[in-house]
Amino acid sequence: xxxxxxxxxFPLSGHSHRxxxxxxxxxIKHDVIDVDLAGGxxxxxxxxxxxxxxxxxxLQDGDVVVSDSNAILVYLxxxxxxxxxxxxxxxxxxxxxxxxxxAGEIAFGPAAxxxxxxxxxxxxxxxxxxxxxxxxxxxxxxLEGRDWLVGDAPxxxxxxIYSYTAHAPEGGISLEPYAxxxxxxxxxxxxxxxxxxxxxxxxxxxx
Numbered sequence: 679x680x681x682x683x684x685x686x687x688f689p690l691s692g693h694s695h696r697x698x699x700x701x702x703x704x705x706i707k708h709d710v711i712d713v714d715l716a717g718g719x720x721x722x723x724x725x726x727x728x729x730x731x732x733x734x735x736x737l738q739d740g741d742v743v744v745s746d747s748n749a750i751l752v753y754l755x756x757x758x759x760x761x762x763x764x765x766x767x768x769x770x771x772x773x774x775x776x777x778x779x780x781a782g783e784i785a786f787g788p789a790a791x792x793x794x795x796x797x798x799x800x801x802x803x804x805x806x807x808x809x810x811x812x813x814x815x816x817x818x819x820x821l822e823g824r825d826w827l828v829g830d831a832p833x834x835x836x837x838x839i840y841s842y843t844a845h846a847p848e849g850g851i852s853l854e855p856y857a858x859x860x861x862x863x864x865x866x867x868x869x870x871x872x873x874x875x876x877x878x879x880x881x882x883x884x885x
Contacts, residue, residue, distance in 0.1 A: 683708045686728065686736040688715050690796065692789055692841035693747040694735040695875040696780075700751055700837045702871040704759035748777045751834040762834050772828045776835035780842075783813035789842035791849025795880040803850075810851045814859055817843070821858035825865055832869060840866050841875050847882035 685701065687694035687710050701708045713719050713734050721732045729736045729745040737744040737753065744753050755763035764770050787810030793799035794806065817839070820827065827835040844863050846853055853860055866872065877883055 681740060684711055684738040685709070686711045686713050686725070686734055686738070688713055688734045689876055690878065691715075691734055692792075692845060692875060693733075695841040696747050696837050697735045697737065697750050697754075699840065699873055699875075700754060700759075700762070700834060702873045703832070703837065703869050704754065704762060705871060706754060706758045748781055748834075748838055751777070751838060755834050762832065762837075764829060764833065769829055769833075773833050773835045776827050777838050779813065779816075780838040783809055783816075784839055784842050787811075787813050788846035788849055788851055791851055792842065792845055792878075792881070793849075795849055796878045806849065807851060810846060810849070814843070814846070814851075814853070814856050817862075818856040818858045821862055824858075825862075827862070832866065836862065836866055845875060845877070848878050848880050850881040852882060 683701070683706065685694070685697055685708055687698060689712060698708075698710060713725065715734070719725055720734060725736075726732060728738070728743055731745065733745065735745070735747055735750060737750045739753075739757075742753075744750050752763065763773060787806055790799070790801050791803060791806035791810060794801050794803055826832055827839070840863065843853075843859065853863075867874075
């Protein structure tokens with residue numbers, strides 16, 4: 679690696695956290711550049727040149743710029759940490775399935791519930807909780823007898839689902855009924871290089 683990559687991030691963004699988490703787990707040298715979302719930095723230049731969608735995270739690796747957290751995970755794994763992305767068609771397809779789950783039901787369930795409590799997002803809490811219950815049950819069933827989502831070692835699938843699942847209690851969603859999910863979260867947290875995302879005292883985390 680000829681130069682340090684840069685991750686444009688926001689501390690309370692689970693999408694940003696999954697990228698920072700993976701860079702740490704994979705031992706990829708990087709700098710984190712916090713973007714002032716409250717001040718609207720992501721909606722004006724020079725940030726919009728990096729990502730016209732005005733969203734974090736964004737990765738800069740030399741002349742390469744990648745946005746979308748899951749796309750960044752794939753890029754980093756392919757270039758710097760191939761053990762985190764299976765090369766066989768079946769394994770890679772399985773990883774992709776969980777990246778889609780992270781961008782779909784996890785985003786619309788646990789992540790959205792957290793958005794309501796942490797950022798006062800105008801979303802439907804009942805819908806987010808129903809979606810969360812469905813996806814957490816799906817994950818818990820899949821993880822029966824498994825330590826990781828795909829294969830016998832951690833992959834970017836585990837990284838992609840970690841942040842918003844671990845912080846589901848901030849959206850008022852208990853993880854206690856999902857022993858297998860809790861075990862997966864603990865497995866990720868036990869990996870060398872793990873870094874947590876800051877917690878917010880809302881939902882089930884409220885004092």
